Amino acid sequence: MQTEVVRVDRTKIDAYVMEKAGKILKSGGLVAFPTETVYGLGADALDWEAAKKIYAAKGRPSDNPLIVHIADIEALSKIVKEIPEAARKLSKAFWPGPLTMIFEKKECVPDGTTGGLSSVAVRMPSDEIALALIRQGGGYVAAPSANRSGRPSPTTAQHVYEDMEGVIPLILDGGAVEIGLESTIVDLTGSCPVVLRPGFISLEMLREVVQEVEMDKGLIAEDSSIPPKAPGMKYRHYAPRAELKIVEGEMERVVSYINKKAMEEPGVGIICTEETSKHYHAGLVKCIGSRREERSIANHLFAILREFDKEQVTRIYSESFESPGLGQAIMNRLLKAAGHQKVQV
Numbered sequence: 546m547q548t549e550v551v552r553v554d555r556t557k558i559d560a561y562v563m564e565k566a567g568k569i570l571k572s573g574g575l576v577a578f579p580t581e582t583v584y585g586l587g588a589d590a591l592d593w594e595a596a597k598k599i600y601a602a603k604g605r606p607s608d609n610p611l612i613v614h615i616a617d618i619e620a621l622s623k624i625v626k627e628i629p630e631a632a633r634k635l636s637k638a639f640w641p642g643p644l645t646m647i648f649e650k651k652e653c654v655p656d657g658t659t660g661g662l663s664s665v666a667v668r669m670p671s672d673e674i675a676l677a678l679i680r681q682g683g684g685y686v687a688a689p690s691a692n693r694s695g696r697p698s699p700t701t702a703q704h705v706y707e708d709m710e711g712v713i714p715l716i717l718d719g720g721a722v723e724i725g726l727e728s729t730i731v732d733l734t735g736s737c738p739v740v741l742r743p744g745f746i747s748l749e750m751l752r753e754v755v756q757e758v759e760m761d762k763g764l765i766a767e768d769s770s771i772p773p774k775a776p777g778m779k780y781r782h783y784a785p786r787a788e789l790k791i792v793e794g795e796m797e798r799v800v801s802y803i804n805k806k807a808m809e810e811p812g813v814g815i816i817c818t819e820e821t822s823k824h825y826h827a828g829l830v831k832c833i834g835s836r837r838e839e840r841s842i843a844n845h846l847f848a849i850l851r852e853f854d855k856e857q858v859t860r861i862y863s864e865s866f867e868s869p870g871l872g873q874a875i876m877n878r879l880l881k882a883a884g885h886q887k888v889q890v
């Protein structure tokens with residue numbers, strides 16, 4: 546299959562291109578498209594034969610459910626049994642945007658789309674290209690991140706092309722995404738909303754809207770004694786080919802530990818920040834962004850992991866990025882990429 550990459554200008558969306566993309570979705574095909582978080586791999590969410598193709602294209606385990614993307618709030622009540630008060634408040638505050646909510650599903654959502662679960666994950670993205678595609682595609686687009694399973698999520702159309710060339714007919718290229726980390730997932734099927742995956746919408750932001758919100762215990766547990774509630778969170782993910790280790794501690798000690806390792810070991814890669822980059826004297830140094838602008842760190846994380854795959858490195862040391870805002874989401878992805886390997890210095 547030939548994979549076409551078509552550039553789409555967000556300020557002047559080409560109706561002809563969107564119509565063509567919508568036709569592919571309606572006839573059961575796949576289209577990759579930008580969202581504000583990461584690129585998605587879309588299929589008609591209410592057509593199980595179509596959604597099945599997503600699993601094949603990604604090499605994704607079939608028990609890992611998909612997020613259904615909608616373009617307007619009216620679409621929600623057609624696929625979920627009940628909209629709890631907390632969900633109404635959260636949707637008012639954060640939709641369209643990087644928040645996914647989990648509800649009890651109605652019959653019309655195929656079991657295949659939800660990995661056999663009785664619940665369904667729903668998100669209304671804010672990206673104009675995504676919204677136009679969802680409308681053209683019938684209103685319900687199932688879309689996981691458009692990477693091969695286990696690879697870092699794609700933040701540019703080029704990343705999607707690397708993973709999906711020859712496998713899907715069309716990639717809509719809207720340039721680099723705005724955020725760079727996948728949406729925050731909140732489960733609303735229980736008595737208290739629970740965060741299943743941290744993202745751009747932090748726990749603090751959620752608590753400003755609904756006072757009671759908890760973190761899934763499976764996310765907090767240091768060991769893997771408690772499995773996470775979102776099936777996808779249990780899989781190895783984002784792992785670069787080289788072994789990745791996260792170094793934690795006071796910044797001066799971190800820099801000196803990594804410097805020592807880079808001088809002793811051959812083929813060392815380093816993930817650092819603008820604040821520290823000039824202090825490294827060996828190894829292949831890549832700057833992820835600035836600690837003063839943590840959005841820049843989120844934005845470059847997946848791209849940097851992909852870049853290291855093209856380099857001759859066998860071990861990567863990364864600084865740690867704990868912070869009250871985006872830090873939780875950044876560290877969640879980085880720890881998964883590192884297979885939870887941490888060094889305390």
Ligand code: TXA
Pocket residue numbers: 580582583584585586609610611612645647659662664665666668670688689690691726727728730741774775776777778
């Ligand atoms: O930002 C995003 O959410 C991106 C863009 C494309 O919208 N999508 C995305 O999808 O990250 P994916 O498939 O890579 O991750 C979806 C996560 C998985 O961890 C999956 O297990 C979880 O959502 N999930 C989906 N439906 C669920 C459900 N009913 N119950 C619990 N977890 C669910």
Ligand code: MG
Pocket residue numbers: 689690698
């Ligand atoms: Mg994913």
